[in-house]
Amino acid sequence: MPAKCRDRERIAASGTVDIPGLPVGAIRGNLCFRCFSPSDDILKCSGCKRAYYCSAKCQKLDWKLMHKNHCTIFKTVNTVEEEKYQASRTWDEYREYLLMMVRVIRNAAPRDEDLRYIVQAQAYCASCRRSAVQLASRKVTLKRCKDCRLVFSCADCSSTPEHSASICGAYQNFRRIENFRINFFEDTGKATPITCTQFPRETHKPLANAAGWFDYYTKISDKQQIEGRFKPDFSSIEFDIDRNGSDNEKDEAERMLMFLLYSTDSLTMPLTIVSALEDLNWDKPHLTVHMLGATDRELTALANFEELLHLVPSVQSLHITAIGSGIPGPTDGTVLAKQNLDCCPPCKADGRQRSISLHKGVYHEFILESTFEKPDLVVLFNSGWVDGDDAKTHWEPTIQALIDDNVPALFTTYNEGEAQHEQKRLKELGAKLVTEVGENKWRGLVPTPEFIDEENGMWFNNAYRYIVQGKE
Ligand SMILES: [Zn+2]
Ligand SMILES: [Zn+2]
Numbered sequence: 001m002p003a004k005c006r007d008r009e010r011i012a013a014s015g016t017v018d019i020p021g022l023p024v025g026a027i028r029g030n031l032c033f034r035c036f037s038p039s040d041d042i043l044k045c046s047g048c049k050r051a052y053y054c055s056a057k058c059q060k061l062d063w064k065l066m067h068k069n070h071c072t073i074f075k076t077v078n079t080v081e082e083e084k085y086q087a088s089r090t091w092d093e094y095r096e097y098l099l100m101m102v103r104v105i106r107n108a109a110p111r112d113e114d115l116r117y118i119v120q121a122q123a124y125c126a127s128c129r130r131s132a133v134q135l136a137s138r139k140v141t142l143k144r145c146k147d148c149r150l151v152f153s154c155a156d157c158s159s160t161p162e163h164s165a166s167i168c169g170a171y172q173n174f175r176r177i178e179n180f181r182i183n184f185f186e187d188t189g190k191a192t193p194i195t196c197t198q199f200p201r202e203t204h205k206p207l208a209n210a211a212g213w214f215d216y217y218t219k220i221s222d223k224q225q226i227e228g229r230f231k232p233d234f235s236s237i238e239f240d241i242d243r244n245g246s247d248n249e250k251d252e253a254e255r256m257l258m259f260l261l262y263s264t265d266s267l268t269m270p271l272t273i274v275s276a277l278e279d280l281n282w283d284k285p286h287l288t289v290h291m292l293g294a295t296d297r298e299l300t301a302l303a304n305f306e307e308l309l310h311l312v313p314s315v316q317s318l319h320i321t322a323i324g325s326g327i328p329g330p331t332d333g334t335v336l337a338k339q340n341l342d343c344c345p346p347c348k349a350d351g352r353q354r355s356i357s358l359h360k361g362v363y364h365e366f367i368l369e370s371t372f373e374k375p376d377l378v379v380l381f382n383s384g385w386v387d388g389d390d391a392k393t394h395w396e397p398t399i400q401a402l403i404d405d406n407v408p409a410l411f412t413t414y415n416e417g418e419a420q421h422e423q424k425r426l427k428e429l430g431a432k433l434v435t436e437v438g439e440n441k442w443r444g445l446v447p448t449p450e451f452i453d454e455e456n457g458m459w460f461n462n463a464y465r466y467i468v469q470g471k472e
């Protein structure tokens with residue numbers, strides 16, 4: 001039984017923020033809500049019919065730690081859902097209904113992101129779009145796709161869930177990564193891998209010359225041992241190993257593939273920054289980066305930012321200020337004044353340094369403080385500054401301040417549509433695009449399912465990027 005996953009809140013309480021979130025596989029009834037282990041004979045909470053368990057023991061523990069509060073709110077959600085029952089719904093109708101559920105949950109528990117996620121990601125019939133709960137109360141069975149196990153059809157609709165081979169494939173991939181993430185946490189006690197190049201490069205090799213992640217790992221970083229072990233697109237281990245290798249060799253190749261694939265999801269941040277610095281022809285010994293809208297996600301990936309020092313040999317010191325209303329801390333203001341972070345022995349021997357400070361609040365207020373110094377680069381990873389809930393109140397004044405300040409700002413988005421919306425708004429604001437919207441070569445390769453914008457949508461971290469500086 002996965003002991004660390006089961007104890008994740010206790011591990012978090014002891015100081016690490018780096019714990020795995022609830023897998024979609026659990027929300028859709030494949031895995032236990034408490035320990036994340038799979039079960040063919042899974043138990044369902046009889047109160048809300050939305051939480052699943054491998055055993056009565058896990059259910060009891062989860063009730064105490066988490067589910068007691070959730071169950072009450074889910075029962076309210078289920079009542080609302082029943083009031084809105086339709087025998088069949090289009091995707092748009094289903095989507096509207098999900099948005100309404102999110103509002104119900106936000107009213108009941110404004111800060112609980114898990115609750116919202118559990119409802120958004122719920123299982124439903126791919127044809128009539130009735131939810132698992134609605135079907136259960138009508139005693140209609142819901143069958144899962146035997147391949148991806150994450151898409152469903154109800155007994156009234158069809159015997160196999162309607163979804164394309166590419167969607168099924170994307171979900172199979174996603175499930176493989178979710179399982180790897182659970183095992184990785186069990187093995188290491190961390191949810192985010194640290195995968196910096198072991199030794200800082202002595203000569204600069206531009207990322208612009210690498211074709212993609214496999215090239216980066218083998219030619220710029222130090223993972224030459226993966227050559228010939230798995231396919232450069234990370235789709236599977238090489239045919240030759242699969243056919244002729246020993247079980248050990250196959251396992252090893254598969255493990256390496258998954259580890260390096262999973263690592264792209266946090267390395268995407270430092271590599272996207274390095275490629276922006278290349279675009280800007282930036283070349284100075286000290287680099288200061290302001291990371292806006294930073295959340296736990298960025299903070300847990302910070303160890304991988306040492307890769308900036310390892311890829312750009314001319315950089316002697318790196319300072320990152322993470323700013324955002326999502327920075328942990330009770331009140332707005334400086335949560336952490338400048339603090340040095342540990343560097344690897346070769347960096348230390350070279351006298352290199354890296355440091356961080358944390359500021360809770362919005363950027364356009366932060367820049368008014370007496371301690372503010374203009375950075376070399378501002379970064380907004382997947383900020384959703386045009387399409388998000390807080391676009392007008394929070395982001396617009398910040399973006400305006402960035403343009404007025406004439407500071408280079410790197411933006412990324414989860415998808416192309418979002419990037420186009422942002423580009424359109426920037427042009428209205430008179431901003432100058434130094435690098436136009438384009439696919440980011442250093443996007444994370446880990447798919448993240450999206451449940452509201454697009455049916456069966458898969459997003460990728462930092463999928464698109466562009467750079468802005470000053471006014472046109
Ligand atoms: Zn369990
Ligand atoms: Zn319940």
Ligand SMILES: [Zn+2]
Nearest residue numbers: 125128154157
């Ligand atoms: Zn159906």
Ligand SMILES: [Zn+2]
Nearest residue numbers: 145147148168
């Ligand atoms: Zn499928």
Ligand SMILES: [Zn+2]
Nearest residue numbers: 306343344347
């Ligand atoms: Zn180092």
